[in-house]
Amino acid sequence: MYDVVIIGAGPAGLSAAIACRESDLKVLVIDEFPKPGGRLLGQLHQEPNGEWWNGIKETQNLLDQAEKLHTEITCGVSAHHIEKTEHGYMIHTNIGVLDTTNLLIATGAAETAVPIPGWTLPGVMSIGAAQVMTNVHRVRVGNKGVVVGVNVLSAAIARELQIAGIELHSMALPISNPVTKNHANPRHVMDGLVRIAHLAPSAFLRFGSKFAKSAWVRNIAVNFYPKSGVKMWGMPIHIRKAIVQINGTEKVESVTMCDITSDGEIIAGSEKIIDVDFVCIAGGLYPLAELASVIGCPFQYVEELGGHIPIHNEQMETPLNGLYVAGNITGIESAKVARAQGTLAGYSIAKNIDKIQQAMKDVKSTRDSASIQFHPDIVEGRERIHRSFQTYEKAQ
Amino acid sequence: MDQTIICRCEEVSLQDIQNTAITYNCSAREVKLRTRAGMGYCGGRTCRPAVDAVLEAVTGEKAGHDIPMKVQPPVRPVSLAILGGKMR
Numbered sequence: 001m002y003d004v005v006i007i008g009a010g011p012a013g014l015s016a017a018i019a020c021r022e023s024d025l026k027v028l029v030i031d032e033f034p035k036p037g038g039r040l041l042g043q044l045h046q047e048p049n050g051e052w053w054n055g056i057k058e059t060q061n062l063l064d065q066a067e068k069l070h071t072e073i074t075c076g077v078s079a080h081h082i083e084k085t086e087h088g089y090m091i092h093t094n095i096g097v098l099d100t101t102n103l104l105i106a107t108g109a110a111e112t113a114v115p116i117p118g119w120t121l122p123g124v125m126s127i128g129a130a131q132v133m134t135n136v137h138r139v140r141v142g143n144k145g146v147v148v149g150v151n152v153l154s155a156a157i158a159r160e161l162q163i164a165g166i167e168l169h170s171m172a173l174p175i176s177n178p179v180t181k182n183h184a185n186p187r188h189v190m191d192g193l194v195r196i197a198h199l200a201p202s203a204f205l206r207f208g209s210k211f212a213k214s215a216w217v218r219n220i221a222v223n224f225y226p227k228s229g230v231k232m233w234g235m236p237i238h239i240r241k242a243i244v245q246i247n248g249t250e251k252v253e254s255v256t257m258c259d260i261t262s263d264g265e266i267i268a269g270s271e272k273i274i275d276v277d278f279v280c281i282a283g284g285l286y287p288l289a290e291l292a293s294v295i296g297c298p299f300q301y302v303e304e305l306g307g308h309i310p311i312h313n314e315q316m317e318t319p320l321n322g323l324y325v326a327g328n329i330t331g332i333e334s335a336k337v338a339r340a341q342g343t344l345a346g347y348s349i350a351k352n353i354d355k356i357q358q359a360m361k362d363v364k365s366t367r368d369s370a371s372i373q374f375h376p377d378i379v380e381g382r383e384r385i386h387r388s389f390q391t392y393e394k395a396q
Numbered sequence: 397m398d399q400t401i402i403c404r405c406e407e408v409s410l411q412d413i414q415n416t417a418i419t420y421n422c423s424a425r426e427v428k429l430r431t432r433a434g435m436g437y438c439g440g441r442t443c444r445p446a447v448d449a450v451l452e453a454v455t456g457e458k459a460g461h462d463i464p465m466k467v468q469p470p471v472r473p474v475s476l477a478i479l480g481g482k483m484r
Contacts, residue, residue, distance in 0.1 A: 032472070069460060081469035082479075092469070094478055113442050120404050177398060177448045178453035286445055293467040295445050307445065308463050 001099045002026050004349050007079050007291060008106035011335045012327025012342035014062040014073075016104050017365050019346020023067035028100075029071065032078035035136070036063060036380070038108055040335045042131040044160050048371050055135070055335070056341060062339075067075070080294050083159075088322055102322040102349050105291050106342060109122055109306065112133065112283035114149055114183065116174045118246030118255075119281060126284035131157045134164045135393020142278030147171040148243045149282030150189050152372050157282075159233055169274055170229060172257060174237040174281070175245070176264045183283055185264045186222045186239045192216065197371055200201055222262045242266070244257040255279060285374075287329045297323060300388045304381030305331030306374070313389040314360055316345035319396070324349055330373045333367065340366040402450065403443040405436020413447060417454040424451055434465045437473060460481035 004020055007012045009031035020027045036040065036059065043055030066073065074095070081092040088101040111126040118124070126134075127147060134171045144167045158168055176184035183189065222239065230235030244266065245256040259270035281311050286307035295319050297310045311324050312318045318325060326345035326389065327338035344359035346352075367378065377382065397412040406468050408431045416422065424447055427433060433447050434440030440447075448464045451457070470479070 078472045080472040080474045092478075094472075094474065110441050112445050115400050115402050115410065115446055116441075117400050120401050177400065178414075179410070179449045181400065181449070181453070218454050288441070289463065290439070290441070290467045291470040292461045294471060298461075299463055301459050308459075308461070 001088075001101070002012070002028050004028075004102040004104060005030065005089070005098050005099070005100040005242055006104045006106060007031075007091070008038060008108055008327065008329060009033075009036035009073055009075065010022055010106060010108050011040045011058070011062065011339040012108075012345070013038070013104065013106035014059075014066055015342030016106065016324075016326055016344075016346035017071045017073070017338045018062065018069060019343045019352070019359075020350050022159075022346075023350035023352055025350055026097065029066075030079065031075050031099075034076050035075050036075055037345035039128070039132075041108040042128070042135040042157075042160075043335060044135055044163065045156050047099075051133040058335070079291060082276075082291055083130065083293055084320065087296075102324065104324040104345055104349065105289075106325070106328060106338075106345075107288045107329050108338075109332055109387060110288045112286050113179075114174045114281040114283040115177070116148065116243060116246065116281075117247065118252075119279075121246055121252050122250070123248065123252030123277060124279045124281060126245055127154045127157045127280040128285075130278075130280045131160060134161055136167065140164075140281075141166060142252075142276075143167065144169060144276050145278040145280060146257075146274065146276050147244065147280045147282060148174045148181050148255075149280075149284075150237055150239060151183070151192050151284055152374055153284060154280070154282030155232065155237070156372070157280075157299065158235065161280075162235065168235050169276060170236040170238055170241075173242045173260070173264070174264070174283075175242045175258075176260075180283070184242060184260075186225070186260065186262050187218070187230055189239050190218050190222050190225075195376065209310045217293050219262075222346050225262075243279075244271070245375060247273070252277055252279055257264050261361055263388060273332040285332045287331065289329050292318070292323075292325065292329065293319065295323065298392055302331070302381045304377040305385065308361045309385055310321070311385060311389050311392055314343060315348040315356060317348060319389065319392050330385070331378065333378060334370050334372060334374075336365065336366050337370065365388060392396070401449050402432035402446050403431075403436060403440075405438050405442070406432040406434075408433040408443075410450065413450045414454060417451055421455070424448055424459075427451065439471050440465055440467075441446045 003025035259267040292310040326341040
């Protein structure tokens with residue numbers, strides 16, 4: 001019987017474990033990947049202040065702290081079912097059933113698929129898979145590729161692939177269909193681009209970011225977007241071109257690229273074939289909350305946070321006794337926010353009253369100083385979730 | 397209509413999902429049961445948001461607060477030995 005089992009050894013799970021071990025709780029951290037660190041392992045980017053964020057080093061820092069506190073971490077373990085019992089939770093895993101009083105679900109996020117014709121061919125991968133292969137497994141994903149989907153995540157990872165010496169032809173939008181709709185809409189994508197513009201050494205994008213608040217300027221930027229794309233780190237980013245199809249018989253051989261109007265409509269006769277041997281699709285992230293759903297935790301759909309979120313309060317408690325959540329399962333944000341949330345969740349579980357207040361402040365200040373905002377209205381989304389927790393509690 | 401695959405585990409196309417949603421005017425869960433979209437190896441992790449988006453386009457209704465298509469254990473592939481309690 002554990003005091004707490006933590007599912008997910010990413011930045012949230014590890015920080016929570018450390019905070020719980022400070023109070024000497026009996027803790028077990030499990031993760032289905034062979035190594036601890038979660039998606040933090042793949043991250044490598046330069047912050048606006050010039051400093052490098054190296055996920056492998058950040059993971060090692062957390063592991064060192066965890067080890068000093070004799071924290072039990074077991075990798076290669078996946079939970080496939082959880083039952084609520086009278087005294088806590090029974091977690092069904094591939095190494096047997098784990099009994100615990102408290103449970104922290106820190107399973108992070110999954111990538112949203114971008115279904116376009118040919119996306120099931122070998123050689124097509126999600127941008128996150130390309131990141132893990134490149135930065136964690138050190139495997140070359142291909143010789144020359146294209147990124148389908150222009151957003152905060154794909155721009156950051158495209159840069160990482162470039163740093164690893166992998167050639168990218170360009171980034172472009174997916175062809176419009178009911179699933180890709182926003183990702184295929186140049187105006188919508190421009191709204192996202194101006195939020196990351198400060199990271200890019202491009203006068204054109206900086207121009208956009210300066211006026212990011214006025215829609216008419218963004219419209220001009222979309223309407224007069226250069227045919228050759230805007231270069232970020234020497235790689236063209238197209239928001240007026242879409243990949244209509246991925247071609248190949250046994251594997252990816254090329255993509256068909258088209259010009260599109262500012263509303264995302266194909267301009268007839270503009271098709272071009274571009275030879276590539278891999279394609280990264282990037283549809284953004286959504287909270288991976290299957291396990292919370294299986295236990296019966298109530299959910300709320302919050303677009304600003306990336307999808308269906310287990311209802312929780314500011315201390316990361318859900319309405320189910322002893323069930324906590326932290327990290328991207330509570331909304332798509334940076335690893336730094338996840339880490340701060342993990343610490344907070346750990347102190348909440350340990351009932352470490354002295355430290356909870358400070359940890360709550362740390363989550364907020366980390367969020368305020370984040371260099372990348374996945375959604376401009378994160379704070380409103382957070383407030384909505386906390387309010388629904390209160391409403392739910394009152395109703396019970 | 398569109399042959400683009402939405403559920404790759406069960407090879408269900410965009411057209412299949414649109415037709416089912418239009419013909420039966422149904423929920424995400426009913427689409428899942430009728431087409432097998434989301435019932436494959438990955439347990440719907442890949443196509444759940446996509447099926448939702450197709451339904452929103454057909455019915456004009458946004459996803460509700462419940463997780464679409466209902467999540468059922470086991471949420472990960474698991475061997476019969478483990479399910480049978482041999483690993484307890």
